Amino acid sequence: MDPDASVRQTDTDAAGARLSAVQKGYFIDPFIKNFVPRAHLQPPRPPLINVGTFMRSTAIDDLVDQWLSKSTEKRCQIVSLGSGSDTRFWRIATGPHQDRLGKYIEIDFPEVTTKKAMTVKKSRELATVLGEPTQVTLGHGGAALHSPRYHLIPADLRHPPDEILGKTLTVPSSPNETKSILSPSLPTLLLFECVLVYMTPEASSGLVRWFVDYFATESANLGEDAILGAIVYEMFGLNDPFGRIMVSNLKARNVTLPGAEPYHSIESLPSRFLNNGFSAARALTLHQIRQNYVPTLELERIAQLEMLDEVEELNLVLEHYAITWGLFLSNPASSMVWSD
Numbered sequence: 365m366d367p368d369a370s371v372r373q374t375d376t377d378a379a380g381a382r383l384s385a386v387q388k389g390y391f392i393d394p395f396i397k398n399f400v401p402r403a404h405l406q407p408p409r410p411p412l413i414n415v416g417t418f419m420r421s422t423a424i425d426d427l428v429d430q431w432l433s434k435s436t437e438k439r440c441q442i443v444s445l446g447s448g449s450d451t452r453f454w455r456i457a458t459g460p461h462q463d464r465l466g467k468y469i470e471i472d473f474p475e476v477t478t479k480k481a482m483t484v485k486k487s488r489e490l491a492t493v494l495g496e497p498t499q500v501t502l503g504h505g506g507a508a509l510h511s512p513r514y515h516l517i518p519a520d521l522r523h524p525p526d527e528i529l530g531k532t533l534t535v536p537s538s539p540n541e542t543k544s545i546l547s548p549s550l551p552t553l554l555l556f557e558c559v560l561v562y563m564t565p566e567a568s569s570g571l572v573r574w575f576v577d578y579f580a581t582e583s584a585n586l587g588e589d590a591i592l593g594a595i596v597y598e599m600f601g602l603n604d605p606f607g608r609i610m611v612s613n614l615k616a617r618n619v620t621l622p623g624a625e626p627y628h629s630i631e632s633l634p635s636r637f638l639n640n641g642f643s644a645a646r647a648l649t650l651h652q653i654r655q656n657y658v659p660t661l662e663l664e665r666i667a668q669l670e671m672l673d674e675v676e677e678l679n680l681v682l683e684h685y686a687i688t689w690g691l692f693l694s695n696p697a698s699s700m701v702w703s704d
């Protein structure tokens with residue numbers, strides 16, 4: 365069996381968990397039902413999974429909203445790596461920050477992007493957000509989809525970044541030429557939501573470093589400052605007893621986590637960015653976020669949604685997931701708005 369099939373399957377799990385949390389009322393996502401076949405027949409996930417999904421989604425949404433609401437004249441570009449069935453583009457493009465969004469680029473394995481491109485083309489609700497049908501085109505045998513703002517790109521992120529990002533992130537500009545989809549002069553946010561754990565540390569470092577080098581070089585060529593942010597959501601600290609249980613549960617489903625190996629503590633997570641050219645980085649566990657950053661009223665609201673018996677287990681799970689965010693500014697002095 366293709367060893368990557370079980371990694372791709374993690375997207376089906378993530379989408380099912382999201383649908384379950386939405387159906388239970390944890391948060392609103394009108395688009396996720398399109399990405400889960402027979403959505404109305406899906407069984408709900410256990411409360412612990414719903415709470416974890418709520419924490420992960422709302423914390424990342426909050427960071428993305430903060431990035432989009434920075435007061436600058438330029439629109440923002442978002443690149444989601446290992447984007448799976450994520451609905452974030454549709455939520456932003458129809459939400460309060462829609463005018464702040466420049467380009468939104470998603471990358472995943474071709475099998476995943478082909479399925480997503482088909483889903484998007486077939487759903488009126490999703491397709492209308494992309495623009496006029498004549499502005500939406502398929503490429504790479506149906507595995508890529510391009511529209512004025514949204515691009516879906518097939519690639520294996522473990523391949524050398526120059527090969528995949530330098531060549532694949534392009535669209536035809538004339539019969540014999542291509543141009544890059546990435547705009548190095550736009551403030552850009554990279555999203556790695558539960559993807560780097562599946563890759564070796566060398567491959568993920570190469571990927572992070574490629575973006576820093578590309579933005580530093582290309583924006584300098586344009587006489588502009590590079591502004592690059594990144595958010596990683598992942599499991600870590602997997603060598604303690606509870607972590608080992610999580611690892612063996614995933615191993616039983618053929619999923620290994622080489623990317624989690626160097627990260628034993630929350631303090632080690634920012635090095636993912638700081639060792640690869642980023643100027644600043646910070647990490648918080650989902651447990652710390654729940655304790656210190658979720659408004660009490662919101663915690664009370666979700667506590668009413670369903671009975672959660674496994675409070676100890678929930679805390680252990682939330683202590684093994686973290687959100688890390690980093691910032692690279694080629695000219696910190698002229699870009700203070702991005703530092704707070």
Ligand code: SAM
Pocket residue numbers: 371372373374375378379445446447448449450471472473476519520521522556557558559562563
């Ligand atoms: N980011 C989405 C979310 O949070 O809902 C999906 C997360 S899912 C757990 C992991 C995704 O990463 C899958 O869609 C998988 O196909 C993708 N992925 C993992 N390794 C990859 C690789 N080497 N190249 C491209 N995509 C990869």
